[in-house]
Every structure is written in structure tokens, then in C-alpha cells.
Amino acid sequence: xxxxxxxxxxxxxxxxxxxxxxxxxxxxxxxxxxxxxxxxxxxxxxxxxxxxxxxxxxxxxxxxxxxxxxxxxxxxxxxxxxxxxxxxxxxxxxxxxxxxxxxxxxxxxxxxxxxxxxxxxxxxxxxxxxxxxxxxxxxxxxxxxxxxxxxxxxxxxxxxxxxxxxxxxxxxxxxxxxxxxxxxxxxxxxxxxxxxxxxxxxxxxxxxxxxxxxxxxxxxxxxxxxxxxxxxxxxxxxxxxxxxxxxxxxxxxxxxxxxxxxxxxxxxxxxxxxxxxxxxxxxxxxxxxxxxxxxxxxxxxxxxxxxxxxxxxxxxxxxxxxxxxx
Numbered sequence: 001x002x003x004x005x006x007x008x009x010x011x012x013x014x015x016x017x018x019x020x021x022x023x024x025x026x027x028x029x030x031x032x033x034x035x036x037x038x039x040x041x042x043x044x045x046x047x048x049x050x051x052x053x054x055x056x057x058x059x060x061x062x063x064x065x066x067x068x069x070x071x072x073x074x075x076x077x078x079x080x081x082x083x084x085x086x087x088x089x090x091x092x093x094x095x096x097x098x099x100x101x102x103x104x105x106x107x108x109x110x111x112x113x114x115x116x117x118x119x120x121x122x123x124x125x126x127x128x129x130x131x132x133x134x135x136x137x138x139x140x141x142x143x144x145x146x147x148x149x150x151x152x153x154x155x156x157x158x159x160x161x162x163x164x165x166x167x168x169x170x171x172x173x174x175x176x177x178x179x180x181x182x183x184x185x186x187x188x189x190x191x192x193x194x195x196x197x198x199x200x201x202x203x204x205x206x207x208x209x210x211x212x213x214x215x216x217x218x219x220x221x222x223x224x225x226x227x228x229x230x231x232x233x234x235x236x237x238x239x240x241x242x243x244x245x246x247x248x249x250x251x252x253x254x255x256x257x258x259x260x261x262x263x264x265x266x267x268x269x270x271x272x273x274x275x276x277x278x279x280x281x282x283x284x285x286x287x288x289x290x291x292x293x294x295x296x297x298x299x300x301x302x303x304x305x306x307x308x309x310x311x312x313x314x315x316x317x318x319x320x321x322x323x324x325x326x
Contacts, residue, residue, distance in 0.1 A: 028200050037062045038070075038166060040190030044173065047184040047200055054180065061172050062189070068094045069165035071118060071127050071158075081151070082118065082158040083132070089151045094168075096149050098278070102164050103144065105282040108302060112294075113286035114256035116140050118158035124261065126252045127160060139256045166192045167233055167281025174229075174277070187277075193232040194277050195224045211236060211267050211309060220307065220315070222272070226325045231277035235288035236268030236309075253289050264291040265310050272305040272324060292316075 033055045034043035044050065044058060070076040074083075077095055091099075105113045119136035121127040140155035170187050174194045177185050184197030186204050195204035203225035207218030224230045235253070253262045269287045273280035283304055287295035292308055296318060299306040305320040 030199070033058065035059060035062075037066065038169075038190060039072075042189040043187075044177070045186040045188075046177070046182055047198075048182050050182070054177075054182070057176060058173050061176060062169055065094065065165060065169040065172065068092060069098060069161040069168075071160055071162065078159050078161055081153075085156060087153055089153075091149055091151045093149065094172075096144060096146070096151070098161055098165055098168050099142065099144055099151065100146070101168070101276070101278045102161070102282060103142070105164075105279065105286055106141065109283075109286040109290065109298065111139075111256060112290040113163075113282060114139055114141070115159055115161060115163065116142065116153070116155070116157040117254050117256055117259075118160035120254050120259055121160055121252070122158075124252075124254075127162075136259065139259070163235075163285035164278050164282045166190060167231070167277040167279070170194050170277040171231070191234060192277055192281055194229070195232070196229045206232060208232075208234060208268075208270050208307070219309070220270075222326045227274065229274065230324075231273040231275070231280040232270065233273075233277065233280035233284040234268055234270040235284040236266070253285065255289055262289055262291075265312070266292050266295070267309045267311050269295065269309070270307040271299075272321065272326070274305075274324075 028047070030045050030047060031050045032043055032045045033050050034041060036042070042062060066076070067073065068077045071079060073079055077092060081089055102113070102115045116139070117136065118127055119134055123135060134156070136157055138155070140153070140157045142151060142153040144151060166189050170189050170192045171194070173187050174185070174196060177183070184199065187194045193206055195206060198204070203223040205221055205223045208220040208222065210217040210219040222230070222232060254260065255262050266288055269284055271280045271284040271287065273283070287299065287306060290298065292310060295306070296308065296316065299318040299320070303320050304318060305324050306318045307321055308316045310316065
């Protein structure tokens with residue numbers, strides 16, 4: 001059930017899920033800073049000038065989350081925990097926040113969202129194993145003590161935070177910009193996006209990538225014309241997969257109930273969240289894993305805006321999507 005947050009190779013194969021397609025053409029300047037991280041690219045676009053001190057802090061936020069959540073850095077906080085045999089850990093505030101969000105989505109998704117699937121992902125070749133050949137045979141979970149930042153895990157299974165940490169980084173950058181009165185901005189880390197405020201006198205516009213196209217082509221255009229803040233995340237299997245020796249498709253997302261790559265009618269699912277990019281990121285993955293019928297019912301029950309592209313070509317929206325008047 002992972003999306004390989006830090007793998008440059010996988011990022012090159014999968015491409016950017018969400019692509020900015022229009023910034024409202026006008027004669028006024030937009031200020032853009034950008035870079036590379038997590039095996040993909042990031043950018044921050046604003047109507048206000050972004051000085052070097054802001055860029056340095058944004059870069060620091062991105063790097064700090066990398067050293068908390070990366071499965072591709074042997075010395076990251078989560079990698080150290082993964083390769084250790086203890087069941088109790090004192091963890092950083094950022095890791096606690098990420099795990100708390102993931103636990104909420106795990107509970108709300110009836111367990112279809114599970115971030116302790118990294119050994120299985122490594123077995124399938126979608127994440128590193130650091131030389132460990134342990135096979136994941138069961139699912140497991142974890143608990144947190146919010147008074148003392150303690151993590152308790154009940155097995156030797158490994159964490160994979162790829163389906164939530166990138167969104168968490170986007171959210172932290174947004175919070176930083178807001179605290180410095182840079183309120184009109186668009187943040188994009190490898191397709192995890194926040195749009196906030198306005199693009200001068202107009203809304204920000206973002207396009208959802210057409211999965212059938214290998215070039216940047218939008219299948220749906222979103223804007224925040226009726227909302228100040230929107231977080232947008234997409235999950236899908238249309239590029240991030242392998243073929244086994246028999247030609248069968250092996251996807252990067254894993255059903256924690258079966259420990260098998262998913263195989264359902266969803267081509268991609270996009271989630272829009274009104275307060276958190278991390279939650280948008282995690283819910284998009286959970287809906288992708290659980291399959292359309294269960295996912296659309298869950299989106300309706302939780303009041304989540306979701307767009308499902310199915311393998312028969314249908315595009316189906318949850319009620320909340322219409323309510324947002326995108």
C-alpha cells in the first residue's frame with residue numbers, strides 16, 4: 001500500500017500525477033522557487049517575492065522531513081526504527097505527527113490503509129530492503145502515546161511513510177508561508193499540491209493528469225475560486241507497476257488484508273482536502289487500495305471530495321466534490 005516517496009527511479013517511471021496547467025495568464029509577475037527532493041521535483045509559486053531566507057527555510061523543511069521519513073536513507077529516523085528490534089521508541093514531533101495522521105486514516109479506512117507494509121514492498125522491488133531478506137507474512141499496526149511522543153509497534157514489520165510524508169511536507173511549507181504572510185501561493189512536491197489564496201485577481205488552476213497520456217495532458221481542471229485553501233492528491237497504478245515473468249501486472253500498492261498487489265477497477269483517484277495535504281495524500285492511497293465500491297461509500301460517509309477514474313472510462317465524483325464547486 002505504498003507509493004515510494006523517495007525513489008528517484010520510481011518517480012521517473014511514474015511521472016507527476018498532478019501537473020499545474022495554468023497560472024492565469026496576466027502581465028503580473030509570479031515568483032517561483034524550485035528544486036529536487038524525494039526523487040522528484042518541488043516548486044513554490046507565489047504572487048509575493050520569495051526571498052532567499054524563505055527559500056532556505058523551505059529547503060530546510062523538505063530536507064528535515066527526508067531525514068525523518070525516507071525509506072531510502074539508512075540513517076533516517078524511520079529507517080533506524082525499521083532496522084531495530086525494539087518495540088518502544090521515543091520519536092520526533094514530526095514523526096509523531098505523521099504517524100498520528102496515518103493512524104487516523106487507518107482507522108477510518110477499516111484497515112485498508114496500513115503504513116507497515118515496507119517489507120512486502122521491498123520484496124516486490126518497490127522499496128529498499130537494506131540487505132534484509134525477511135518476508136512479511138502478517139499485517140501489523142502500532143500505537144502512540146501523545147503525552148510523551150512514544151511509539152509502540154507490535155511486530156518487526158517495517159514502516160513505509162511514502163503515502164503521507166510528502167503531503168506532510170507540503171503542509172509544513174504552507175504553514176510556514178502563512179506564518180510569514182505569504183498567503184497567495186501554490187506548492188507542489190511531485191504532484192502533492194496545495195493552492196491557497198489567489199493568483200492576483202483570479203483563482204489558482206491545477207490540472208489532473210490524464211492517465212492514458214504520456215505527456216502533460218489534463219483530464220480535469222480544478223480551481224479554488226470558491227475556496228481559499230485546497231489540498232490535492234492523486235493515487236493510481238497506471239505508471240508505477242511491473243510485469244512478472246508471465247506478463248502479469250504487479251502494482252506498487254498493496255492490499256494489507258491479502259498482502260498482494262491490488263487489482264481493481266480504479267485507474268486513479270484524486271482527493272481534495274480542505275485543511276490538510278497529508279490527509280489528502282493518505283486518503284487517496286486508501287481509496288485506491290480498497291476498490292471503487294467500498295471507496296465511494298467511504299468517501300460519502302466521511303464527507304471527502306474524491307474523483308474516481310475507472311478502467312471502463314467512467315469518471316465518478318463523490319457528493320463533496322460537487323459541494324466544493326471546483
